[in-house]
Amino acid sequence: MSKVQAPRGMRDILPPQTRQWQRVIARAREWAHRCGFREIRTPILEHTEVFARAVGKGTDIVDKEMYTFEDRGGRSLSLRPEGTAGVARAFIDHGMHTWPQPVKLYYVADMFRYDRPQAGRYRQHTQFGAEIFGSAQAAADVEVLTLAIRVIQSLGLRDVVVRLNSVGCPKCRPAYLQRFRAYFTQHESALDEDSRRRLHTNPLRILDSKVPSTRALSADAPKTIDALCDECRAHFEDLQRHFAALAIPTAIDPFIVRGLDYYTRTAAEILSGALGAQNAMFGGGRYDGLVSLLGGPPTPGVGFGMGIDRLLVALDENGSLPADDLRVDAYVAAAASRANDALALVDALRAEGVAAEVDLMGRTLSAQLKAAGRAGAAVAVLLEDDATTPLVVRDLLSGEQTAVPAATVVAHVAAALAVRGRRGAAET
RNA sequence: GUGGCCAUAGCUCAACGGCAGAGCACUAGACUGUGGCUCUAGGGGUUGCGGGUUCAAAUCCCGUUGGCCACCCCA
Incomplete structure (x- = not known):
């Protein structure tokens, strides 16, 4: 590297594109405030342990994608690879469980992952995200996910469909996982190499493999939504009823699983055809186990993260980006x-x-x-x-x-x- | 981390072993009383970087950095 240039996977955003960023973020803030969410700003760095525990050792994010370094005091710090862990840490740090419940927070923040750069995937990218702590009601899931949907719609993407799944809870998941493993162990020889490895490390992720032969196997695999306990089933049904009441189109997708361990019950995402292989514009779900995992009082939570970089690509593709309106009078x-x-x-x-x-x-x-x-x-x-x-x-x-x-x-x-x-x- | 394609002016690209170019953009001038249109001129490049082959390399080879695409993973 003999020329000065931005680090790999990181980029400058120049005018007039910065104007588009301002608009999208302004719209997100506007809707967040209207929905009763208030902004939280957390440090760009956390103790590495926060992510290792919240996101989970064994996930790619923690094992190979974090920017981790030791500071001068010998502490291991990491640039945040996602938003929820830091917000949950702040929730505990500041005793927010004593605040009027639920606690509704949003953020617009840059995330860092040491990934191989690709279309719509950058080592530094910006997420708009929101979290609701303290409510286990399906209404809370709908409240926070609706914020994301309304922002996307109001920017001009009218045909979005929320893909929904439920991944169960610590009560119903163990039995399910047992059946799930048994099924794939039986067909292990037919699995691709990556999926065979996952069978032992992160079995649910087999379900979103893109290898055709594995997909065919997955089609007949046991699904989480068929194995939910009564409480999880009721929660999932409430969720769908609430979305129907809001006239938000949904589609059940039993293949949505989360790479992050703390997710329970609801998993949701919105895909965009404009984004190539990195097609997730938004991902969210419920994480009832997260706060206690980090050492706080048991507190249910639900939230989402939306990739602003990808949202802008989708808007551009859709012809929904107006021209720069800043001009000289x-x-x-x-x-x-x-x-x-x-x-x-x-x-x-x-x-x-x-x-x-x-x-x-x-x-x-x-x-x-x-x-x-x-x-x-x-x-x-x-x-x-x-x-x-x-x-x-x-x-x-x-x-x-x-x-x-x-x-x-x-x-x-x-x-x-x-x-x-x-x-x-x-x-x- | 794996694989494929690519890198020439600020931008989009041409030249594909034999003098590095065009359009757009930028700057100045002409013409309009004083802008847009038009015309003229100008500034801009160690062809990403390093090495090799050759009389001669932007062009061929190797390495490296970066980009794009797919996998992995994810927003």
Whole structure:
């Protein structure tokens, strides 16, 4: 690497794309606030132990994808590979079980995984996520998942279908796993190599293998939803009824399993055809065992994580990304001798909410006008050498010009923009 | 971590063993009283990096870094 460049799998996001990021994140925040979620910000680093326990040793995330290092005090720290573990740690750390329940939190945060980069997969990526702690009701699952769905829909992806599964709980899962293992052990010779390994390390994941022969075997394998205990079954049925009441389209997909050990009962995801093989735009579910696993009081929880990078790809594919709406309203073009007046006028215009620009390149008046046109300004204000002459306000669309006394030029420009329905840069 | 394809100007690409180019973008000028359109000119490159083969390498070979795609895994 002899040229300066971003680290592998990490990238710069430049204007105008940053504008799209702002919009998506603003929409996510808006919906989160409307749904009663409040923002939590947690450190970008946690003690490695937090992830090792919460995410689970034996998962790829912990075993080979974490950015882990030792700090100067000899502590092992890791960049967060996902959001829920840190939020759960904060929940315990700050005694949130004494807060009015349930506790509803959201975050927009960068995650880090030492993966091989691929389309829609980066070593640093941004997730919007939300969690509800303290409620075991299916209504809580629906509440948090609906937030994700409404955000996606409101951005223009209308045809999303929530894929749902239930992976059971510590009560019903052991017996199920036994049958599951027995089935695949019986067919072990027909499994692909990766799936044979999983049979011993993380058997449920066999179900989402992409190897055709394994998929065929999986089709006849025992499913978690057929092996739920009464409580889990009731929870899953409530979940579906609630979604139906909200008119949110769902599809049961018994092949959705979670790579993370703390998930119980509900597993949900939304896929997008625009994303190639990395097609999960959103993943979520219930993790009733997580808080106690981390040493806190037994507390049910449910949440999701949504990949903003992937969401933007899907929106782009869908033609749902509007053009950059940040533009210049007014351009102050001035003769060199009027630099002070030009700066003061621009400042005054901006104070009135007008997006105003002024030459910073020492250009001639003609070149300044050219810059104004290129910037898409609606009006230009011209300051000529003689400070005693009125200013000229030029409408750059019609070419119409008006001589205006310096004292009233701000009001004049504001009025001209109002007529055009253009006033000020976007607020968010 | 495994495999395939790829890397030339800021961007999109051409040149495919024989003088590194075009379009767009950028800068300046001309023409408009003072911008858009048009025209002219200019700045820009150790062809990702390192090595090798050759009289000669952007071009062929090896390595390396990065990107894309698939697997693994996941958002």
